[in-house]
Amino acid sequence: MTSRFTELTVDCHDPERLAAFWCVVLDFKVIDRSEGKVEIGSWVPTVEDVRARQMPPTLLFLQVPEGKTVKNRLHLDVSPIDGSTEDEVSRLLGLGATKADVGRGADRNWVVMADPEGNEFCVLRTLAPQNRATNGHR
Known part of the structure; x- marks a missing residue:
């Protein structure tokens, strides 16, 4: 039994703004969006691809009400x-x-x-x- 690293989630106030910033930084594309969240990546993950091999993780920007208060861990x-x-x-x-x-x-x-x-x-x-x-x- 094993798991795959599939996405890294970033809590934020403005998912659209941060996704746009990181898309330009990393040459990623928006691959999914819904209210309060935007996912970006270098590829569009499918269950079959993820099960077959480790692929680069996506970034998921998730809207939260609280602000950042300390250095990121x-x-x-x-x-x-x-x-x-x-x-x-x-x-x-x-x-x-x-x-x-x-x-x-x-x-x-x-x-x-x-x-x-x-x-x-x-x-x-x-x-x-x-x-x-x-x-x-x-």
């Missing part, structure tokens, strides 16, 4: 695939993300950010080929 990490980490951070800032201070100091090879509702996530080192990353960091 679980967060997403993203890795740029076609540019430098610094370029990706700039792009995400333009989309409505902010840099976040979670008390880790500046000596690290990732950038802590927050989505438009304050949920922390990290931008890790670039996965772009060395000649595509403008700063040469990997």
